[in-house]
Amino acid sequence: MTELTHLTIKSAIESLEKKEFSSAELVQAHIDATEKARHLNAFITETPEIALEQAKASDARRAKGEAGPLDGIPLAIKDMYCTKGVRTTAASNILHNFVPPYESTVTDKLFNAGAVMIGKSNTDEFAMGTTTESSAFGNTINPWKRKGDNTDLIPGGSSGGSAAAVAARMAMGGTGTDTGGSIRQPAAMCGIAGIRPTYGRCSRWGIIAYASSFDQAGVLARTVEDCALLLQNMSGFDPKDSTSADIPVPDFPAATRTGDVKGLKVGVPKEFRVEGMPEIIEKNWQKGAQWLKDQGAEVVDISLPHTKYALPAYYILVPSEASSNLARFDGVRYGLREHDDPETLLDMYERTRASGFGDETKRRIMLGTFTLSAGYYDAYYVKAQRVRRLIQQDFLKAFEKVDVILTPPTPSAAYPIGENDDDPIAMYLNDVFTVPLNLAGLPGMSVPSILTPEGLPLGLQVIGKPWDEATVLKTARAIERAAGFNAMPSSVQTGAA
Amino acid sequence: MSMDKETVRKVASLARLRVTEEELDKFAPQLSGILEWIEQLGELDTSNVEPLSNVVDIAPVSRQDEINDGNIQSAILANAPEAQSGYFTVPKIIEQADN
Numbered sequence: 001m002t003e004l005t006h007l008t009i010k011s012a013i014e015s016l017e018k019k020e021f022s023s024a025e026l027v028q029a030h031i032d033a034t035e036k037a038r039h040l041n042a043f044i045t046e047t048p049e050i051a052l053e054q055a056k057a058s059d060a061r062r063a064k065g066e067a068g069p070l071d072g073i074p075l076a077i078k079d080m081y082c083t084k085g086v087r088t089t090a091a092s093n094i095l096h097n098f099v100p101p102y103e104s105t106v107t108d109k110l111f112n113a114g115a116v117m118i119g120k121s122n123t124d125e126f127a128m129g130t131t132t133e134s135s136a137f138g139n140t141i142n143p144w145k146r147k148g149d150n151t152d153l154i155p156g157g158s159s160g161g162s163a164a165a166v167a168a169r170m171a172m173g174g175t176g177t178d179t180g181g182s183i184r185q186p187a188a189m190c191g192i193a194g195i196r197p198t199y200g201r202c203s204r205w206g207i208i209a210y211a212s213s214f215d216q217a218g219v220l221a222r223t224v225e226d227c228a229l230l231l232q233n234m235s236g237f238d239p240k241d242s243t244s245a246d247i248p249v250p251d252f253p254a255a256t257r258t259g260d261v262k263g264l265k266v267g268v269p270k271e272f273r274v275e276g277m278p279e280i281i282e283k284n285w286q287k288g289a290q291w292l293k294d295q296g297a298e299v300v301d302i303s304l305p306h307t308k309y310a311l312p313a314y315y316i317l318v319p320s321e322a323s324s325n326l327a328r329f330d331g332v333r334y335g336l337r338e339h340d341d342p343e344t345l346l347d348m349y350e351r352t353r354a355s356g357f358g359d360e361t362k363r364r365i366m367l368g369t370f371t372l373s374a375g376y377y378d379a380y381y382v383k384a385q386r387v388r389r390l391i392q393q394d395f396l397k398a399f400e401k402v403d404v405i406l407t408p409p410t411p412s413a414a415y416p417i418g419e420n421d422d423d424p425i426a427m428y429l430n431d432v433f434t435v436p437l438n439l440a441g442l443p444g445m446s447v448p449s450i451l452t453p454e455g456l457p458l459g460l461q462v463i464g465k466p467w468d469e470a471t472v473l474k475t476a477r478a479i480e481r482a483a484g485f486n487a488m489p490s491s492v493q494t495g496a497a
Numbered sequence: 498m499s500m501d502k503e504t505v506r507k508v509a510s511l512a513r514l515r516v517t518e519e520e521l522d523k524f525a526p527q528l529s530g531i532l533e534w535i536e537q538l539g540e541l542d543t544s545n546v547e548p549l550s551n552v553v554d555i556a557p558v559s560r561q562d563e564i565n566d567g568n569i570q571s572a573i574l575a576n577a578p579e580a581q582s583g584y585f586t587v588p589k590i591i592e593q594a595d596n
Contacts, residue, residue, distance in 0.1 A: 309538055348587070388549040
């Protein structure tokens with residue numbers, strides 16, 4: 001049954017419909033794969049019993065002709081999404097025992113469409129990171145290895161658990177959250193596709209809040225069309241999230257079926273050509289532009305002059321919002337409490353938060369507390385908000401001339417675990433290509449393109465106009481078709497994942 | 498600017514984080530490095546730029562101010578580290594008067 005784990009969501013749904021196999025069989029194959037690849041630590045909590053129960057219910061629905069659009073499809077759910085009755089930790093010790101009494105809107109929609117939950121996938125703590133190393137439940141390992149080298153590599157992050165699970169065929173798709181690149185970056189490093197829609201396209205209700213004006217739900221899967229199918233069933237207005245958009249959701253899968261980019265204007269921003277960028281990243285980028293040209297698109301040089309200020313602005317605004325959001329963890333209402341003889345209530349707060357949060361979370365809380373504090377608020381926080389507008393204006397101006405923008409998603413392929421330990425800025429620079437669009441609230445997608453000479457996957461990033469995920473998906477589909485990327489981790493090929 | 502140990506101690510206290518001396522030694526240079534790095538924003542003249550807080554062209558909506566749930570006291574308390582008689586409980590913070 002191992003071949004069941006290699007299907008796309010699209011073809012699995014067709015086969016389920018033709019009764020070639022049942023959802024119970026499909027889900028069992030993925031549970032088996034999860035057990036075999038447990039050393040990758042892609043999941044914080046595996047939920048095989050729930051998955052099999054959901055699969056049985058799915059088969060019953062299908063027998064009655066009542067199957068939903070994702071019926072019976074096993075997914076990894078990032079552990080930032082609250083799932084009713086299933087422990088949800090944000091990969092933090094401070095939520096190690098938190099069992100939500102409610103379901104996030106996005107997972108509710110996915111389950112209503114028939115999706116099955118294989119488990120809660122690993123992430124950097126509170127999604128703060130680009131490597132999935134800061135998880136309180138241990139780091140996730142990338143299923144990919146360099147050729148002839150057994151060194152464990154990072155899967156990217158923060159949605160590294162979902163990315164590793166999808167790449168290693170433990171799940172057919174996964175949910176992610178993308179505050180500064182947390183879907184596109186791990187997708188690129190694990191050789192799969194991932195899309196973050198426009199801010200407001202999906203409800204944030206029930207997703208553990210990190211930086212509220214940036215956070216957005218999204219998906220990872222092995223094909224562009226599968227991403228479109230998942231996103232279709234997650235999007236839409238939610239009265240419970242006042243920042244979700246009350247506008248129609250286009251037909252995303254239809255956009256990927258044409259993949260027609262004739263006459264499409266594709267912008268290539270010169271500011272993304274950063275110093276010290278490996279030659280292979282540049283080569284990959286040029287290849288992507290050529291693939292689109294060959295299919296009739298017009299490639300245009302553009303300028304996004306404030307790009308270099310995106311990261312520093314991001315690292316003021318995001319920690320500021322995080323420090324406010326994470327103030328709620330006080331050991332009173334849920335989560336961890338350090339309660340051995342507290343001298344005062346304050347003592348309990350401080351000790352709870354000291355032992356509940358990891359170092360990166362503490363750094364961001366302190367940085368944000370500082371940039372929001374009296375005397376520094378205008379110089380840091382408001383200044384960064386002004387720069388945020390300049391960056392958004394750069395994009396909106398570029399989009400007067402072009403339909404989409406093409407860039408690399410990452411400045412490098414996956415690298416060894418532990419390489420950036422204790423150097424926060426080196427870690428932050430991983431986000432150099434993904435963060436700019438988050439400041440502007442734009443949709444972006446990473447799609448796998450080539451392998452490096454070391455045998456590691458690279459991707460290409462497509463950035464779109466606000467609310468125009470359809471064109472992003474269409475362009476990504478054109479790249480996917482031209483790239484013909486069908487490599488997979490050697491552990492998956494040999495079935496020894 | 499750089500953040501010396503005293504500044505970090507003060508910020509940690511505002512953020513309700515207990516930090517040890519060793520942690521202060523580690524965090525102070527790291528946070529200073531990050532601050533110095535983000536201060537490159539000072540190169541930009543933003544005096545005529547309005548701060549941006551809402552990134553999309555859609556105004557947030559307000560729902561009707563109506564009660565739409567209730568009777569979920571046990572669900573609310575289910576995750577409480579300590580609860581008693583339908584309340585969250587915290588360490589006693591008011592000392593008994595001596596007289």
